Amino acid sequence: MLNRVILIGRLTRDPELRYTPSGVAVTTFTLAVDRPFTNQQREREADFINIVTWRQLAETCANYLRKGRLTAVEGRIQVRNYDNNEGRRVYVTEVVADNVRFLESPNSGANRDDGMGGGGRQERNSGLRDNQDPFQDDGKPIDISDDDLPF
Structure with missing residues (x-):
């Protein structure tokens, strides 16, 4: 059996950090996350997960993520x-993340003045990579020589 999810999207609000009674951090x-198609009005819809x-x-997420940041x-x-308080059963579906990657530097995209600082930070244990967008040159020719190819 397999239960694995990979999502790329933008935060709708700043993360909310709390601590359990035993002192464990939870954010x-x-x-x-945009849907891969448009509706009848040719508008793109999104799911909020x-x-x-x-x-x-x-x-780490509470300290460095902000609303609008691509993640x-x-x-x-x-x-x-x-x-709930009315005695009704409430079901909640959520993604429990074990790896979060910041896909934009704090000074790019929609968050030019989000005050996060520390661009290029790398966290090995929390699964974060450096903040460079690997697709920044998407659609442009790549300058590569035949010597760089493995075949």
């Missing part, structure tokens, strides 16, 4: 339920 945020991170990754999330889908 929640929502990722807006709840993300949960734990421990060091939660603290990749890897994790698993979790469905939980609880009874």
